[in-house]
Amino acid sequence: MGFLDIRDVTKSYGNVEVLHRVDIAVEEGEFLVLVGPSGCGKSTLLNMIAGLEGISGGEIAIKGRVVNGVHPSRRNIAMVFQSYALYPNMTVGQNMTFGLEMHGVPKPERDRALADVARLLQIDHLLDRKPGQLSGGQRQRVAMGRALVRNPDVFLFDEPLSNLDAKLRVDMRTEIKKLHHKLKTTIVYVTHDQIEAMTLSTRIAVMNKGYVQQLGTPKQIYDTPANLFVATFMGSPAMNIIPATIVLQDGKPHAAITDADGQPCHLRLGQPGLAAWQGKPVLLGIRPEAMTDPEGADRKSANIVALRNRITVTEPAGADTFVTMTLSGKDAIARMRADAAVAAGQAFDFAVNMEKAVIFDPDSGNRIAD
Amino acid sequence: MSAVSQDTAVSTGRVTRAFLYLVLLLFALFYLLPLYVMAINSVKPLDEITGGNMMALPSQWTLAPWRSAWSTAQIGVEPTGLRPYFLNSILMVVPAVAISTIIGALNGYVLTKWRFRGDTWVFGLMLFSCFIPFQIVLIPMAVVLGKLGLAGSVPGLVLVHVVYGIGFTTLYFRNYYASFPTELVRAAMIDGAGFFAIFWRILLPVSGPIAVVSVIWQFTNIWNDFLFGVSFGGTSQPMTVALNNLVQSSTGVKEYNVHFAGAILAALPTLFVYIVAGRYFVRGLMAGSVKG
Numbered sequence: 001m002g003f004l005d006i007r008d009v010t011k012s013y014g015n016v017e018v019l020h021r022v023d024i025a026v027e028e029g030e031f032l033v034l035v036g037p038s039g040c041g042k043s044t045l046l047n048m049i050a051g052l053e054g055i056s057g058g059e060i061a062i063k064g065r066v067v068n069g070v071h072p073s074r075r076n077i078a079m080v081f082q083s084y085a086l087y088p089n090m091t092v093g094q095n096m097t098f099g100l101e102m103h104g105v106p107k108p109e110r111d112r113a114l115a116d117v118a119r120l121l122q123i124d125h126l127l128d129r130k131p132g133q134l135s136g137g138q139r140q141r142v143a144m145g146r147a148l149v150r151n152p153d154v155f156l157f158d159e160p161l162s163n164l165d166a167k168l169r170v171d172m173r174t175e176i177k178k179l180h181h182k183l184k185t186t187i188v189y190v191t192h193d194q195i196e197a198m199t200l201s202t203r204i205a206v207m208n209k210g211y212v213q214q215l216g217t218p219k220q221i222y223d224t225p226a227n228l229f230v231a232t233f234m235g236s237p238a239m240n241i242i243p244a245t246i247v248l249q250d251g252k253p254h255a256a257i258t259d260a261d262g263q264p265c266h267l268r269l270g271q272p273g274l275a276a277w278q279g280k281p282v283l284l285g286i287r288p289e290a291m292t293d294p295e296g297a298d299r300k301s302a303n304i305v306a307l308r309n310r311i312t313v314t315e316p317a318g319a320d321t322f323v324t325m326t327l328s329g330k331d332a333i334a335r336m337r338a339d340a341a342v343a344a345g346q347a348f349d350f351a352v353n354m355e356k357a358v359i360f361d362p363d364s365g366n367r368i369a370d
Numbered sequence: 371m372s373a374v375s376q377d378t379a380v381s382t383g384r385v386t387r388a389f390l391y392l393v394l395l396l397f398a399l400f401y402l403l404p405l406y407v408m409a410i411n412s413v414k415p416l417d418e419i420t421g422g423n424m425m426a427l428p429s430q431w432t433l434a435p436w437r438s439a440w441s442t443a444q445i446g447v448e449p450t451g452l453r454p455y456f457l458n459s460i461l462m463v464v465p466a467v468a469i470s471t472i473i474g475a476l477n478g479y480v481l482t483k484w485r486f487r488g489d490t491w492v493f494g495l496m497l498f499s500c501f502i503p504f505q506i507v508l509i510p511m512a513v514v515l516g517k518l519g520l521a522g523s524v525p526g527l528v529l530v531h532v533v534y535g536i537g538f539t540t541l542y543f544r545n546y547y548a549s550f551p552t553e554l555v556r557a558a559m560i561d562g563a564g565f566f567a568i569f570w571r572i573l574l575p576v577s578g579p580i581a582v583v584s585v586i587w588q589f590t591n592i593w594n595d596f597l598f599g600v601s602f603g604g605t606s607q608p609m610t611v612a613l614n615n616l617v618q619s620s621t622g623v624k625e626y627n628v629h630f631a632g633a634i635l636a637a638l639p640t641l642f643v644y645i646v647a648g649r650y651f652v653r654g655l656m657a658g659s660v661k662g
Contacts, residue, residue: 052556073562085557089575098571099561146561 003028003186004049004154008058011044019044019210021058029184035197036207037233042190043158049188050079050156062153073102078147079156082163084139086131093127096146117148137168157189161196173199194234198222206230224358228365231285231358237322240332241360244284246277253277255284255359260310260326270303270355274368282368283360288322290356291334293342297351307350314342412436412630419626435627439616439635443628446615452632455612459593461524462608466531467588473532474539474584475577479569481540482547483555493544499537504597515602522604530602531592539584546580547573582650590640609636
């Protein structure tokens, strides 16, 4: 049993079930990120944990206490909203201590808690200002401060960074991660940004259409995605999905694909279990960084396969150069070192790290286990 | 005026600007003319008015008509002046405005932030009361007031005006609160604020502009109302009814100077409210996206 237990939780509006049997146990001190496209049910789930939305089925327990039907203020949670939701008529200090005041905490104690948190977040000098006089980053800090002052069991973040500009967003992301390291609090964090999910979380729940598609550590989600949705949603640029056929060569399974000129090429697969799929069509998933120039290939990999193919487009992005080519009639993107000698129209010897390749069943979309 | 460029105004030439001011001035004078006539004739002896020159300044200034209108003029059968009726009006308007505004604010709060099944229907039905002519409700209202034992009293009038005003005040506050972010209410819920704490601490402090609209609207309507006052006022009739009794008296000499003074007295409170809160009125109307 976890610190925060979500057991078989469903949500329906009338006859429409929007969240289907979600089952997640969050350990104490864990940073769980719910990620998915808009409308996947991640915010609904967060609001159900907060008590802002009713639970249609199943139960949610915090510290072993079932909180279905418990008022939000009695769940010992704190929430940071997308719009920050700072009370415009109160000063920063009043904003941050409003929750304590409502819970009947005496004034000296409130002031002490406020001073501690303000120092931690370096907003001491802002306490007498109104939210309207703060910049976006400052508001964000105040919103987090308001949550921290309460010292709750669980922190809930609802897309807290999406209103900030790109640079500030990266800074605040680091800030949140630092804060989590320091305070070891339990956090549930909703975002649609897969990079935020990867960088912040200790575990990720990828959601789509009201289902949890996969629950796992960032590495599990990234390297062994459970299905095509997870594979293409996580990672940027997205994972290349290439139609292939499994063939046996020297008794070992290979993925047979075609290059830009329609010539067949066989890429050796590391998973012997795939022999059972001999002759069957599959989908081969390779991340862009697993297809590089030979010098940039991972030296520790046991299965680097050479692939000669014509380059369609090159996109230098500063740190890397992205190269587009055609594989089995589909565009595939490779990620090269910045100074790799590549040019559009040229044939080039790619090094493909097949250790990182994943194979999907084209009918179900699920990954074929090793 | 090209030297001073205002970001929204179209810059115009000096001649055009002068012409504009002239036209505006003429309109202003035209609108102010009735007030001028009232004011000027209220400080003249009666024979100067009946002598024929209504537009001229008084040759002999006097405040006697004002004193008479306020405390000694014959209202109906009593020579009381308008003073007791002025007091009746104040006693009626202040609670009626306050109560209907607070109820409207609460209604708006519930209809936007504590939504329930069928709330749009409830709101729609409340809007109906904005369109019901006064005359239709006279008889049912008389029955209700009679049963409550409030007929012919100031509390009765307060009740009538509150009931009639709730439709408008609810409309104002609902539209204003509809654009108030719900996340703030949710944040307050998590912070442990209850229904009334959220209302008092979070919503009311930012309701200034719309509260002003509601107060001005209610104040002018209730102060200026004649029909309810004359129907349900009984022995505690409001200012408007008394003014009518003063002006429409069919016996004796028509004291026009006293009538003018009385009319200004009756209009003063609403004028005062508009001058003090007028700019908030426009601002609030825009903020709530309500047409007044």
